[in-house]
Amino acid sequence: QVQLVESGGGLVQPGGSLRLSCAASGFTFSNYAMSWVRQAPGKGLEWVSTINSGGTYTPYAASVKGRFTISRDNAKNTLYLQMNSLKPEDTAVYYCAKRSGSTTNSQQTNKGQGTQVTVSS
Numbered sequence: 001q002v003q004l005v006e007s008g009g010g011l012v013q014p015g016g017s018l019r020l021s022c023a024a025s026g027f028t029f030s031n032y033a034m035s036w037v038r039q040a041p042g043k044g045l046e047w048v049s050t051i052n053s054g055g056t057y058t059p060y061a062a063s064v065k066g067r068f069t070i071s072r073d074n075a076k077n078t079l080y081l082q083m084n085s086l087k088p089e090d091t092a093v094y095y096c097a098k099r100s101g102s103t104t105n106s107q108q109t110n111k112g113q114g115t116q117v118t119v120s121s
Contacts (some may be wrong), residue, residue: 033106
């Protein structure tokens with residue numbers, strides 16, 4: 001079955017950087033678009049970014065554009081999120097999510113257990 005395992009979260013000071021990873025298994029990773037979503041304390045899920053199956057199209061939420069970079073390594077079945085210039089409002093549990101097809105407008109179908117990112121001095 002689909003398994004998505006996030007890693008790389010932690011505590012970082014404002015202005016710092018983190019790189020999240022998501023190891024995928026149980027499906028043909030290179031055939032599907034993938035996303036990062038996040039949930040801040042007391043709030044709902046917020047979409048962060050999506051990458052198409054080939055890695056050539058990467059839309060971002062306005063709140064992270066210019067600071068975060070999504071990427072993928074289809075040979076390693078791994079999704080990444082490079083987060084720079086982190087702000088306290090980026091504090092959240094970050095989840096990777098599988099989409100239902102190869103394009104970024106396909107529906108989200110599965111997500112992992114999440115990794116905590118805390119931005120604080």
